[in-house]
Amino acid sequence: MKYTKTHEWIEVEGKTGKIGITDFAQKELGDIVFVETPKEGDKIKAGTQMGTVESVKAVSELNAPASGKVIEVNKELETAPQLLNEDPFGKGWIIKIELSDPSELDSLMDEKSYKDYIAEQGH
Amino acid sequence: METLKRTPLYEEHKRLNAKIVPFAGFEMPVQFSSIIEEHLTVRTKVGIFDVSHMGEIWIKGKEALNLVQKVSSNNAEKLSVGQIHYSGLLTEKGTFVDDMLVHKIEDNTFLLVVNASNVNKDFAFIKDNAKGFDAQVENQSDNTAQIAIQGPNALEVLSKIVKDCDLSKVKYYWFTYGNVLGEKCLIARTGYTGEDGFEVYISPEKASELWQELLEKGKDYGIKPIGLGARDTLRLEACMALYGNDIDDTTTVLEADLGWILKFDKNCDFNGKSILLKQKEEGIKRKLVAFELIEQGIPRHLMECYSEKGKVGFVTSGTMSPFLKKPIGMAYLDIEYTGAQTNFFVDIRGKKVKAQVVNKPFYKRQKK
Numbered sequence: 001m002k003y004t005k006t007h008e009w010i011e012v013e014g015k016t017g018k019i020g021i022t023d024f025a026q027k028e029l030g031d032i033v034f035v036e037t038p039k040e041g042d043k044i045k046a047g048t049q050m051g052t053v054e055s056v057k058a059v060s061e062l063n064a065p066a067s068g069k070v071i072e073v074n075k076e077l078e079t080a081p082q083l084l085n086e087d088p089f090g091k092g093w094i095i096k097i098e099l100s101d102p103s104e105l106d107s108l109m110d111e112k113s114y115k116d117y118i119a120e121q122g123h
Numbered sequence: 124m125e126t127l128k129r130t131p132l133y134e135e136h137k138r139l140n141a142k143i144v145p146f147a148g149f150e151m152p153v154q155f156s157s158i159i160e161e162h163l164t165v166r167t168k169v170g171i172f173d174v175s176h177m178g179e180i181w182i183k184g185k186e187a188l189n190l191v192q193k194v195s196s197n198n199a200e201k202l203s204v205g206q207i208h209y210s211g212l213l214t215e216k217g218t219f220v221d222d223m224l225v226h227k228i229e230d231n232t233f234l235l236v237v238n239a240s241n242v243n244k245d246f247a248f249i250k251d252n253a254k255g256f257d258a259q260v261e262n263q264s265d266n267t268a269q270i271a272i273q274g275p276n277a278l279e280v281l282s283k284i285v286k287d288c289d290l291s292k293v294k295y296y297w298f299t300y301g302n303v304l305g306e307k308c309l310i311a312r313t314g315y316t317g318e319d320g321f322e323v324y325i326s327p328e329k330a331s332e333l334w335q336e337l338l339e340k341g342k343d344y345g346i347k348p349i350g351l352g353a354r355d356t357l358r359l360e361a362c363m364a365l366y367g368n369d370i371d372d373t374t375t376v377l378e379a380d381l382g383w384i385l386k387f388d389k390n391c392d393f394n395g396k397s398i399l400l401k402q403k404e405e406g407i408k409r410k411l412v413a414f415e416l417i418e419q420g421i422p423r424h425l426m427e428c429y430s431e432k433g434k435v436g437f438v439t440s441g442t443m444s445p446f447l448k449k450p451i452g453m454a455y456l457d458i459e460y461t462g463a464q465t466n467f468f469v470d471i472r473g474k475k476v477k478a479q480v481v482n483k484p485f486y487k488r489q490k491k
Contacts, residue, residue, distance in 0.1 A: 030142075030154060030157065030158055030352070031157050031158050031159045031160075031445075033159075033421065033443035034419070034420070034421050034443060034450075036420075052472070054421050054443070055158075056158040056159065056352060056356060056442055056443060056445065057153070057158065057352050057355075057442075059421075059423065
């Protein structure tokens with residue numbers, strides 16, 4: 001699993017990348033009540049906004065950790081956005097994409113770097 | 124930059140692992156567990172809020188009533204000793220310096236409870252208006268802590284702590300005095316949640332003890348500490364205005380749809396009277412409405428509202444309602460769009476999302 005500075009994760013299996021937000025992100029946001037995702041077939045570009053996550057109080061941008069074509073959207077989030085709070089690395093996954101350039105992942109953080117990164121931010 | 128103040132309950136919040144944020148010059152708890160959970164606790168059980176940041180301004184003296192009458196939109200002459208009403212502190216233009224609760228303590232003494240963010244402004248404003256009146260204006264905000272106990276179980280829990288008075292006899296928007304842990308405290312049956320409940324004014328020294336006692340005595344009643352996040356969603360469901368969002372010094376009392384706190388018939392002049400009378404005769408051009416989104420999304424403060432013809436207003440407050448589980452909000456709309464069931468669109472990050480005007484409030488408690 002790899003991590004972005006904006007607190008998304010991506011898990012790669014072959015050419016497919018599964019994307020979500022981290023436990024740190026869901027805790028910072030609080031109760032998540034709405035998730036706006038790209039649609040199946042949409043193309044997303046690494047480092048750019050691909051959707052939004054809204055908690056009761058705040059709106060947060062969802063950024064693409066990698067480029068590719070959306071092949072599946074977690075439909076459960078439409079009725080159960082709280083899955084992002086309850087199980088951010090599991091049932092709370094957001095989309096799956098077909099990676100267009102797997103080498104992009106090299107610039108993302110691994111688990112240790114991400115933990116250090118969070119610690120640096122004073123948490 | 125001004126350093127942030129802390130309420131006397133700051134250490135309690137730290138101990139309870141609250142998420143602390145800067146608010147109105149204070150370090151305040153925005154949430155303790157989860158906003159939704161806290162919100163539902165107040166709707167179904169009981170919650171306690173640290174509202175010590177609120178301002179307490181006292182007006183005393185022979186002409187105290189006259190001064191209150193001049194700066195306040197409501198008619199304080201109608202208040203009995205022990206009674207409270209909601210009112211606007213008005214500019215000459217009929218817009219809001221602030222909104223407030225006016226407590227009639229004695230014939231010549233009034234307590235105005237105002238927003239934390241406005242205390243200094245309000246105090247200066249009232250003092251300015253007090254010139255020529257035989258009345259003293261005192262800002263006691265730093266010497267007063269305040270805890271709100273809100274929810275269907277509020278009466279039972281607070282009654283376990285307060286001695287020498289029967290809280291069940293206190294009517295809504297009245298206050299009494301009770302013995303709270305050895306201190307004589309003003310206890311008002313008021314709140315900002317849409318639920319039954321009380322607001323206890325207590326010395327900063329005693330505040331922590333009362334807070335702990337409430338959590339202890341309230342255990343069997345499902346009590347929880349509640350942060351500012353849930354305070355905001357609770358008040359929005361009840362359609363209670365938030366200064367800085369729904370009302371400010373650019374919005375008049377009539378535009379804010381608060382005509383009921385505007386008493387033209389009181390037998391004295393008051394700030395903004397002539398302008399408001401004129402506005403009433405000519406008709407307002409925009410009004411604060413409650414609305415729901417019909418399509419998916421969440422409305423937020425300052426999002427723009429549109430009809431097919433163009434821009435028709437803006438959102439003042441919005442959230443996903445934790446109790447009703449739908450996106451709700453309030454907005455100023457051009458008057459022709461303010462009728463119930465009128466459709467319009469909210470621009471949510473470039474997407475026009477369908478909305479509909481609904482009757483206020485979104486939530487009203489069942490009276491026992």
